Amino acid sequence: MSFIKLLIISSFLLLATPGQAQQVEVVKFPALQKRLSQPNDTTYVVNFWATWCGPCIKELPYFEQANKTYAGQKVKVLLVSLDYASQLDKKVKPFVQKRGLKSEVLLLNETDPNTWLGKVDDNWSGAIPFTLMLNNKKQKRAGFEQEFTQAELTAQLTKFLR
Amino acid sequence: MKKLTSFFVLCFGLVLLSAFVRPSGGYQVGDTATDFKLKNVDGKLMSLADNKAAKGFIVVFTCNTCPYAQAYESRIIDLHKKFAPQGYPVVAINPNDPAVAPGDSFEKMQARATSKKYPFPYLLDETQNVAQTYGATRTPHLYVLTRHGNALKVAYIGAIDDNSEEPTAVKTKYVENALTDIMAGKPAATNSTKAVGCTIKWKKA
Numbered sequence: 001m002s003f004i005k006l007l008i009i010s011s012f013l014l015l016a017t018p019g020q021a022q023q024v025e026v027v028k029f030p031a032l033q034k035r036l037s038q039p040n041d042t043t044y045v046v047n048f049w050a051t052w053c054g055p056c057i058k059e060l061p062y063f064e065q066a067n068k069t070y071a072g073q074k075v076k077v078l079l080v081s082l083d084y085a086s087q088l089d090k091k092v093k094p095f096v097q098k099r100g101l102k103s104e105v106l107l108l109n110e111t112d113p114n115t116w117l118g119k120v121d122d123n124w125s126g127a128i129p130f131t132l133m134l135n136n137k138k139q140k141r142a143g144f145e146q147e148f149t150q151a152e153l154t155a156q157l158t159k160f161l162r
Numbered sequence: 163m164k165k166l167t168s169f170f171v172l173c174f175g176l177v178l179l180s181a182f183v184r185p186s187g188g189y190q191v192g193d194t195a196t197d198f199k200l201k202n203v204d205g206k207l208m209s210l211a212d213n214k215a216a217k218g219f220i221v222v223f224t225c226n227t228c229p230y231a232q233a234y235e236s237r238i239i240d241l242h243k244k245f246a247p248q249g250y251p252v253v254a255i256n257p258n259d260p261a262v263a264p265g266d267s268f269e270k271m272q273a274r275a276t277s278k279k280y281p282f283p284y285l286l287d288e289t290q291n292v293a294q295t296y297g298a299t300r301t302p303h304l305y306v307l308t309r310h311g312n313a314l315k316v317a318y319i320g321a322i323d324d325n326s327e328e329p330t331a332v333k334t335k336y337v338e339n340a341l342t343d344i345m346a347g348k349p350a351a352t353n354s355t356k357a358v359g360c361t362i363k364w365k366k367a
Contacts, residue, residue: 052229
């Protein structure tokens with residue numbers, strides 16, 4: 001990669017994250033999509049959740065555990081909050097701090113799910129929690145519109161990484 | 163004779179195919195909706211067939227406890243107020259198992275329907291069979307049914323509008339647009355949309 005290219009990318013990264021305070025970045029869907037379409041060998045485990053969603057909160061520790069287990073490997077856990085952007089400071093940031101979440105947390109700031117849900121997974125009806133596992137280099141993608149137990153998540157992730 | 167045989171083979175093939183095309187169950191637009199008999203908050207059993215005058219129904223799976231259902235509650239009431247006089251009343255169904263979501267018990271449903279002055283029936287899907295038959299996955303999850311003789315057909319599935327948080331910021335009223343098309347005798351231009359919602363609290367096996 002040329003130096004110029006590197007410079008452009010790094011300056012873009014710097015510019016793209018000015019709103020990042022207290023480790024919750026607010027993104028629009030195209031930014032998330034771009035992030036998830038890089039042609040690298042990283043397996044993304046993307047969990048869509050919200051502070052108001054009981055089953056989501058219940059399974060968050062399992063994703064935190066996966067984040068820990070696969071640290072140093074090409075596995076990236078992304079927790080994408082579907083809370084309203086207006087709740088960022090009131091609900092989301094305090095929640096993330098209180099729980100001491102270590103995985104990267106994003107807040108997806110989109111008002112109309114009909115415009116983006118199908119682009120994440122055609123079979124996703126919109127119930128959360130929803131989890132997407134994907135690896136672009138291996139051209140693998142799997143969506144789960146369900147709540148996981150720890151054992152189920154471990155099993156599915158192990159299977160996906162095989 | 164040969165023609166007839168190939169016709170039967172074709173029919174058999176189609177039946178076989180249709181069995182494979184839709185393995186997950188649940189309605190698609192165009193399907194015929196089966197009726198049900200569920201307990202309303204007034205204690206009486208209710209069926210869609212009880213209302214023969216209706217041109218159709220706005221069937222919405224919703225509940226007391228889901229924040230998205232709460233966000234849409236007054237908009238569901240408004241839908242009924244606007245469309246019931248035009249022949250399309252709302253029928254609300256709570257599909258959640260109270261053992262999993264205690265806030266969605268029949269008594270709590272009665273309390274909510276009273277305090278919020280629901281102008282429509284609020285039914286409990288105790289066996290969860292109706293939600294399963296319809297293919298509902300979340301609350302709120304909405305189906306518009308239209309009458310074709312004695313049959314009711316699914317004409318729209320999905321979201322109420324494009325902004326759950328802020329009713330004043332809504333740009334596209336998906337259900338209202340669909341109903342406007344339907345009442346003009348046309349199929350809904352947009353007959354299926356996706357929305358975020360809470361998972362239905364299914365009974366633990």
